[in-house]
Amino acid sequence: MPIRPEILAAIGFLGILSYGCRAAGFFLMRYVAITPRVEAWLRAMPIALIGAIVGPAAAKGGPPEWLGLAAAVGLMRATGNDFIAVAGAVGLVAGTRALGF
Amino acid sequence: MASQTTIPPFTLAGFRAGLAASLVLAPGVALYGLAFGVMASARGLTGPEAVLFSAWLNAGGAQMATLAVWTDPLPWAAIGLTTVAMNARYLLLGAALRPWFGPLPAAQAYPSLFVLGDGNWALALREHAAGRTDAAFLAGSGTALWLSWTAATALGHLGGQVIGDPQRFGIDFMLPAFFATMALAFFRRAGGIAPLIAGIGVAVIVDRLVPGPWYILSGALAGSLAGALRRADPA
Structure with missing residues (x-):
C-alpha cells in the first residue's frame, strides 16, 4: 500500500504546524520580544x-x-x-x- | 527596527561550509531517523508514508512524540497539539536568528527556516559568533541533516518490515528508550527538575482518570508552566 489519503492529510497538517513553529518565532520577533x-x-x-x-x-x-x-x-x-x-x-x-x- | 541593516551574504560558499560543518552531526541524526523508521513501521505506516513524514516535518522529537499518540482513527487534535508542544522550542531558535537573518530578503530567510533544527542552529550561531556571517550556512547545514534524517527513515522502515512483530527484540521499547536519552539533553536547558516532575505526576494521574492520549498534553502543559513559574525574577 503506498500513501493513504487520511495519512497524507495528517502529515500535511503536521508539517504545516512544524514549519509554523519554525517561522513564527522569527516573524514575531519583528514586532514583539519574548519575555x-x-x-x-x-x-x-x-x-x-x-x-x-x-x-x-x-x-x-x-x-x-x-x-x-x-x-x-x-x-x-x-x-x-x-x-x-x-x-x-x-x-x-x-x-x-x-x-x- | 534592527539597529544595523547590513544585509548578510547568502552564497553558495556559505551553503557548502554549512554542509561540511554538519557532517559531524549527521550520524546522530541518522540514528534517530533509523529509529523513527522502525517505529513508524511498527505503528503500521507504509514506507512512502514514513519517508514523506520525515521529509515534510523534518522534526525528530515531534515525529516520535506524535507516534506515541498515533491511533486508528487518528486523534487529530491530539497529534496536532503534540506536534506544536514538541516544536514550540523552535519559536526561541527562530527568534534568536532575527538579528542576523532579519535584513535578508524573505525569499532567502523563510526557506532557510524549513531546515532549522537544534543541531544546525547551534552550529550556525557559533559560526556567526566567529564573525562568519554568510546566512546560507544554516540552509547548507540543515539540508545535510534533512537528507540524513529522511534517508535514514527509509532504511529504518525497511528494517522494521524485516523485524516484523514489534514485541520481538523489545522494539516497542525503543520509543521510551530514545525519550529517556533525549530527556538528558533537554533537561539541561529546562532549568531544574520541576518541569519533569510536574509533567510525570500530572500525566500519570490524568492517564488514570481520562481515556485517550490527553494525559500527554496535560503533563506537558503542567510541566512547562511549572518551568515558567519557577522563574520568579522578571529580569
Whole structure:
C-alpha cells in the first residue's frame, strides 16, 4: 500500500504546524520580544512532554521497563552515546522479558 | 527596527561550509531517523508514508512524540497539539536568528527556516559568533541533516518490515528508550527538575482518570508552566 489519503492529510497538517513553529518565532520577533517567563515556559516544554510520555508508560510497565529506562539514562550519562544507551536498554528489556519477568 | 541593516551574504560558499560543518552531526541524526523508521513501521505506516513524514516535518522529537499518540482513527487534535508542544522550542531558535537573518530578503530567510533544527542552529550561531556571517550556512547545514534524517527513515522502515512483530527484540521499547536519552539533553536547558516532575505526576494521574492520549498534553502543559513559574525574577 503506498500513501493513504487520511495519512497524507495528517502529515500535511503536521508539517504545516512544524514549519509554523519554525517561522513564527522569527516573524514575531519583528514586532514583539519574548519575555523571560515565556522563554522559560518554552524551554521547559520538551522535558515536560517527554516526562508525560515516559512517566505513564513506566507506571504501566513492569520490572523490564523500569530496568530499561534506568539503563537508558545510566548508559547515556556514562557514555554520552545515544546508540549505546538505546541499544543497551532495548536489549536489556528484550532479555528480561525473555527470562519471563 | 534592527539597529544595523547590513544585509548578510547568502552564497553558495556559505551553503557548502554549512554542509561540511554538519557532517559531524549527521550520524546522530541518522540514528534517530533509523529509529523513527522502525517505529513508524511498527505503528503500521507504509514506507512512502514514513519517508514523506520525515521529509515534510523534518522534526525528530515531534515525529516520535506524535507516534506515541498515533491511533486508528487518528486523534487529530491530539497529534496536532503534540506536534506544536514538541516544536514550540523552535519559536526561541527562530527568534534568536532575527538579528542576523532579519535584513535578508524573505525569499532567502523563510526557506532557510524549513531546515532549522537544534543541531544546525547551534552550529550556525557559533559560526556567526566567529564573525562568519554568510546566512546560507544554516540552509547548507540543515539540508545535510534533512537528507540524513529522511534517508535514514527509509532504511529504518525497511528494517522494521524485516523485524516484523514489534514485541520481538523489545522494539516497542525503543520509543521510551530514545525519550529517556533525549530527556538528558533537554533537561539541561529546562532549568531544574520541576518541569519533569510536574509533567510525570500530572500525566500519570490524568492517564488514570481520562481515556485517550490527553494525559500527554496535560503533563506537558503542567510541566512547562511549572518551568515558567519557577522563574520568579522578571529580569
